[in-house]
Amino acid sequence: MSQEDTLKSTIGDKEFIISYSSFFQINRKLTKRLYDEVLKTVKNKKPNKVLDLYCGTGTIGIYISDFAKEIIGIDNNGSNILDANKNKKLNKVNNIEFICDKVENRIDTFKNIDLIIVDPPRAGLDNKTKEYLQKIKSKTIIYVSCDPVTLSRDLKELNESYIINYIKPFNMFPKTYHVECVCVLKLK
Numbered sequence: 001m002s003q004e005d006t007l008k009s010t011i012g013d014k015e016f017i018i019s020y021s022s023f024f025q026i027n028r029k030l031t032k033r034l035y036d037e038v039l040k041t042v043k044n045k046k047p048n049k050v051l052d053l054y055c056g057t058g059t060i061g062i063y064i065s066d067f068a069k070e071i072i073g074i075d076n077n078g079s080n081i082l083d084a085n086k087n088k089k090l091n092k093v094n095n096i097e098f099i100c101d102k103v104e105n106r107i108d109t110f111k112n113i114d115l116i117i118v119d120p121p122r123a124g125l126d127n128k129t130k131e132y133l134q135k136i137k138s139k140t141i142i143y144v145s146c147d148p149v150t151l152s153r154d155l156k157e158l159n160e161s162y163i164i165n166y167i168k169p170f171n172m173f174p175k176t177y178h179v180e181c182v183c184v185l186k187l188k
C-alpha cells in the first residue's frame, strides 16, 4: 500500500478521499448521524469563525462548511492534511484553511472564535489546550469524544468556564466497550 492508494466515501452530500495512512471513522452509517449532531448545533449558532481541532481528513469542517463563514482545521498527521486539502477541492469548499501541526502548538494564537469543535484521540485534551480553550472564550464548544473516561476528566476541568448543555452517546463500535459521544458546552 502507498499514499496513492485511496478510498472514496460519501457522507451526506459531501465526498471524501482517504489515503491508507489517513484517519477515517469506521462506522459509515453512524458517522453521518454523529456529524449531523454537530451540524445541528452549527446551524443553530450560525458562527462566523470556527476551529475544527484534530480535524483528520477535514471531514467535520467540510461537512459543516455551508453553515459557517470561516473554518480553520488543525491535525498533526501529514497524510490527513494532504487528504483534507484534496477533499476541500473535491467539494469546492473555499472557506476552510487546514494547518498541519499539533493543536497545542497553535491553540494560543486564536482570537474571536465563535465555535470550537474538538475531536481528540482517546488521550483527550492536553492541559495547554484546555487552558487556552477557556481563554479563547468561544460561546460554544462541541466536544466529540471516543473515550468517556478522558471526556469526563476534561469536562470537569472545562467546567470552570463552560456548562454542559447535553451529551449524546453513539454506539459507533457495537459489542465493544468503546463509546463515541457528542457533548455541547456553553460558555458560562
Ligand SMILES: C[S@@+](CC[C@H](N)C(=O)[O-])C[C@H]1O[C@@H](n2cnc3c(N)ncnc32)[C@H](O)[C@@H]1O
Pocket (backbone or CB within 6 Å): 023, 024, 025, 054, 055, 056, 057, 058, 059, 060, 074, 075, 076, 077, 080, 101, 102, 103, 104, 119, 120, 121, 146
Ligand atoms: C479521533 S480522530 C478525529 C478525526 C476527524 N475529526 C474525523 O472525524 O474523522 C483524532 C485526530 O487527531 C489527530 N491528532 C492526534 N494528536 C494530535 C495533536 N496533538 N494535534 C493535532 N492533531 C492530533 C490525529 O491525527 C487524528 O486525525
